[in-house]
Amino acid sequence: MLTRPCVVLVSTYELGHQPFGLASPAAWLRAAGAEVSCLDLAVDQPDVETLRRADLVAFYLPMHTATRIAAEWIPRVREINPRARLAAYGLYAPMNDDLLRRLGVGAVIGGEFEESLTALVTSPGRELPLISLDRLAFRVPDRAALPALDRYAYLTMPDGSHRVAGYTEATRGCKHMCRHCPIVPVYGGRFRVVDREVVLADVGQLVAAGADHITFGDPDFFNGPAHARALVTELHRRHPELTYDATIKVEHLRRRERDLPLLKETGCVLVTCAVESFDEAVLDRFDKRHTADDVARVVTVLRELGLALNPTFVAFTPWTSPEGYLGFLARIAELGLVGSVAPVQYSIRLLIPAGSELLKLGEVADLAEEFDPRALCHPWRHPDPVVDALYRQVLEIVRTGLAASTGRGELFAQLWAAAAVFAGRDGAEPPGRERWGLRTRVPTLSEPWYCCAEPTEEQLAPKV
Numbered sequence: 001m002l003t004r005p006c007v008v009l010v011s012t013y014e015l016g017h018q019p020f021g022l023a024s025p026a027a028w029l030r031a032a033g034a035e036v037s038c039l040d041l042a043v044d045q046p047d048v049e050t051l052r053r054a055d056l057v058a059f060y061l062p063m064h065t066a067t068r069i070a071a072e073w074i075p076r077v078r079e080i081n082p083r084a085r086l087a088a089y090g091l092y093a094p095m096n097d098d099l100l101r102r103l104g105v106g107a108v109i110g111g112e113f114e115e116s117l118t119a120l121v122t123s124p125g126r127e128l129p130l131i132s133l134d135r136l137a138f139r140v141p142d143r144a145a146l147p148a149l150d151r152y153a154y155l156t157m158p159d160g161s162h163r164v165a166g167y168t169e170a171t172r173g174c175k176h177m178c179r180h181c182p183i184v185p186v187y188g189g190r191f192r193v194v195d196r197e198v199v200l201a202d203v204g205q206l207v208a209a210g211a212d213h214i215t216f217g218d219p220d221f222f223n224g225p226a227h228a229r230a231l232v233t234e235l236h237r238r239h240p241e242l243t244y245d246a247t248i249k250v251e252h253l254r255r256r257e258r259d260l261p262l263l264k265e266t267g268c269v270l271v272t273c274a275v276e277s278f279d280e281a282v283l284d285r286f287d288k289r290h291t292a293d294d295v296a297r298v299v300t301v302l303r304e305l306g307l308a309l310n311p312t313f314v315a316f317t318p319w320t321s322p323e324g325y326l327g328f329l330a331r332i333a334e335l336g337l338v339g340s341v342a343p344v345q346y347s348i349r350l351l352i353p354a355g356s357e358l359l360k361l362g363e364v365a366d367l368a369e370e371f372d373p374r375a376l377c378h379p380w381r382h383p384d385p386v387v388d389a390l391y392r393q394v395l396e397i398v399r400t401g402l403a404a405s406t407g408r409g410e411l412f413a414q415l416w417a418a419a420a421v422f423a424g425r426d427g428a429e430p431p432g433r434e435r436w437g438l439r440t441r442v443p444t445l446s447e448p449w450y451c452c453a454e455p456t457e458e459q460l461a462p463k464v
């Protein structure tokens with residue numbers, strides 16, 4: 001009797017979610033006859049015996065942090081099982097192809113990965129593309145071997161109650177070309193739709209496993225607005241008590257204002273939105289296709305609908321100035337968003353991964369240093385060392401505040417005081433506290449969205 005190939009799928013970090021990136025290929029590989037084990041290193045220790053038996057160990061790399069952690073684990077897995085074939089798949093795999101191959105990874109798979117990953121088992125000799133954007137007939141993810149949902153991020157509602165969160169994806173890739181976005185080098189402005197019945201079946205099994213909230217991890221939920229509308233309508237019909245959150249870009253929230261009431265009516269409680277900056281010059285360099293006025297309009301519309309906003313930012317860029325950072329804080333206060341901004345967002349620093357479209361801008365190419373294989377990015381230091389000193393201080397305030405569970409209002413006040421000093425406006429008053437938006441509590445995910453590489457002191461030190 002032929003033995004079944006033994007595959008171990010490994011996730012190192014998926015933003016606190018039960019890893020979709022293991023569940024989806026697990027379904028494909030099991031259907032192809034493989035024996036599949038799933039290892040989520042974010043919550044579990046590795047089962048060494050299972051790793052020893054593996055014919056194939058495949059690391060899921062959806063994001064920068066996951067890739068950095070995987071780069072530490074790959075040599076350990078090779079020691080445990082030198083015989084196993086190693087693979088890496090997901091968004092960050094192709095852009096780190098060189099590094100992964102140096103670490104001993106034989107197969108690097110980007111884009112739509114399930115079919116190629118399965119081919120490693122069914123047709124081991126087949127040559128595979130580095131990036132495949134083939135339209136796949138998706139299978140319902142197989143979550144049987146994953147840790148329970150209550151070991152992952154949860155949603156805290158304004159009344160303090162917790163909701164168990166499940167995570168799935170209704171589309172992948174993105175039809176936009178924002179220059180700072182890691183999706184662009186892989187998907188090049190394309191996106192792929194997951195069949196509605198597959199998404200609904202996945203939601204159904206998440207609900208059966210205890211989820212009362214779903215996070216849609218699509219890079220942009222409104223890339224396919226008709227798909228999104230039909231999906232949430234049916235989702236709500238089948239699970240009227242279920243809440244959900246989704247990520248939608250400012251441009252789509254503006255253009256699709258008429259669709260926003262449907263989100264509210266179907267259980268959406270939180271919209272994550274990559275605001276990035278209020279500075280038009282930065283938005284332009286990022287090619288975000290929205291303005292600061294668009295953001296203000298979105299804030300108003302969502303507030304009127306009772307939909308909470310989870311804004312994300314790239315607070316530190318090569319174009320940030322101390323005065324500009326203070327203005328950024330002022331705008332957050334004026335828009336009543338202090339209670340809505342996750343603390344880490346005040347300290348996010350532009351990440352320039354390999355292949356970033358930003359490197360096509362001469363000013364960024366001049367500033368970016370050689371690719372750092374440990375940090376997995378091109379480090380950069382601000383032309384004005386004062387801004388990097390401000391960055392360090394902001395980081396310190398945010399870290400200390402998080403460790404001490406400092407409230408968002410108090411943390412904002414500390415950041416304001418520090419930024420005012422750096423801007424030469426020591427003692428300047430922030431916009432009136434009554435406007436900060438602290439009275440209305442918003443739903444929050446226990447693992448806020450972010451992915452950044454904090455530079456080392458050496459990387460921040462001014463060049464001599």
Ligand code: SF4
Pocket residue numbers: 174175176177178181182183184219220249274
């Ligand atoms: S809209 Fe969002 S996901 Fe799409 S390219 Fe821009 S930043 Fe990336």
